[in-house]
Amino acid sequence: MQTIAVIDFETTGLSPNGGGRATEIAAVLVRGGLIVDAYQSLMQTGAWVPPFIEELTGISNEMLADAPSAESVLQDLALFTQGCPLVAHNAAFDRGFWQAEMARAGCMPDPAHESFACTVLLARRLYLDAPNCRLGTLAQFHGLPDSGQAHRALADAMTTAHLLLRMQHDIAERFAGELGSLPVEHGLLNQLQRAHKSALKRSVQDYVKRQGVQALATH
DNA sequence: TGCCAGGCCCTCTTTAGGGCCTT
Numbered sequence: 054m055q056t057i058a059v060i061d062f063e064t065t066g067l068s069p070n071g072g073g074r075a076t077e078i079a080a081v082l083v084r085g086g087l088i089v090d091a092y093q094s095l096m097q098t099g100a101w102v103p104p105f106i107e108e109l110t111g112i113s114n115e116m117l118a119d120a121p122s123a124e125s126v127l128q129d130l131a132l133f134t135q136g137c138p139l140v141a142h143n144a145a146f147d148r149g150f151w152q153a154e155m156a157r158a159g160c161m162p163d164p165a166h167e168s169f170a171c172t173v174l175l176a177r178r179l180y181l182d183a184p185n186c187r188l189g190t191l192a193q194f195h196g197l198p199d200s201g202q203a204h205r206a207l208a209d210a211m212t213t214a215h216l217l218l219r220m221q222h223d224i225a226e227r228f229a230g231e232l233g234s235l236p237v238e239h240g241l242l243n244q245l246q247r248a249h250k251s252a253l254k255r256s257v258q259d260y261v262k263r264q265g266v267q268a269l270a271t272h
Numbered sequence: 273t274g275c276c277a278g279g280c281c282c283t284c285t286t287t288a289g290g291g292c293c294t295t
Contacts, residue, residue, distance in 0.1 A: 064295050068277035073295070106295060145279040146294035173293060174280070187293070204295080249281095 055238045056084040058137035059217055061210035062150045063110045065100045069153035074100035076112050078126060078154075079206035080134050081214040086221065088214050092133045093207040095120035098154075110204045127158035136165045138239040142188045142213045144171035168239055172216050174246035178253060179223060188212055195219050217242075228257045235264060 059081045066073030079093040095112065097120040107113050120126075141147035148169050155162070176186040183194045189203055192212050197219065200211035221237040224245065231254070235241075241260050248256035 062295080066276085067295055071277055073277085076295090109295070141294090143279090143292090143294040146277090149278070150295095171280085171293095177281075177292090185292080 054085050055236070056082050056089070056137050057140055057217070057239055058082055058134040059140045059210050059214040060134070060147055060151065061141060061206045061213060062147050062154075063112055063204065063206050064150055065102055065106055067146070069149050072100075073150070074098040075123065075150050075154050076100070076102060076106075076110070076117060077206040078130055079210040080130060081207075081210045082134075082137065083140075083214050083217060086218060088211070088218075090133075091207065091211070092130060093210075094126045094129070096123040096126040097121065098123045111202065112205075123154060124158045127154055127160055131155065131158075131160045131163065134166070135163060138165050138168035138170070140170045140172060140213065140217055140239070140242070142172045142209070142216070144169045144173075168243060170239055170242040171246055172213055172220065175220055175242060176216075178245055178248065178250055179220060179227075181250075188216070191216055224257075228254065231257045231261050233261075235261060240264075 061079050062075050063077040064073045064075050075096055075098065077095045079091065081088055082090040095117060097117050102112060102114050102117065173186050176183065176191055180191065180194065184190055188209060195216070197212060197215040200215070201208035203209065224237045224241070225232060241257070244256050244260045245253060
């Protein structure tokens with residue numbers, strides 16, 4: 054059964070190329086429709102946290118002074134998520150920091166981590182009635198469990214994980230005719246997030262068809 | 273005070289521009 058890692062970074066800015074560094078990371082493991090494990094840590098990169106970010110996240114320079122080094126945190130994280138495809142809310146943002154911080158820490162690239170699905174792109178496909186696709190809005194829209202203080206890594210990763218579970222449920226229900234008993238795994242999420250709204254059903258059918266071919270190929 | 277990035281999507285589009293989403 055596939056395990057998916059839902060991740061969330063808190064950072065000092067919007068882009069690693071603009072000098073932004075990670076301040077906190079969380080990863081939540083999802084398997085078989087359940088949250089099965091979680092990891093969270095502050096990390097010390099030596100970067101200064103601007104007042105605006107401190108107010109937004111509650112993460113201060115003083116808190117980071119006692120935090121473990123980014124290198125040790127990222128090595129732990131690489132082990133924790135080993136072999137798991139990744140999911141994040143606005144994956145383009147987290148993917149940029151993931152790649153930059155993993156490279157700085159000298160972690161070997163994990164082929165599974167090249168597959169990075171985005172709950173924003175999926176939400177834009179699936180929830181046309183939602184006011185917008187911000188994480189907090191979608192959590193309220195679906196009545197997701199309260200995961201704690203927003204803009205902290207574990208709380209946001211937990212909320213994203215609950216959103217992902219909701220999406221897997223909704224996709225399975227909406228496309229029950231095409232999917233049958235096929236689980237809603239990472240490959241289908243990737244397929245759907247790239248599909249045009251009007252082509253959702255065709256994407257599911259294409260995915261199911263390919264799964265069938267792969268199943269035959271393994272026998 | 274306001275902007276600083278980057279990837280993706282949508283449309284009054286595709287030889288482009290603007291909005292969304294993340295910290």
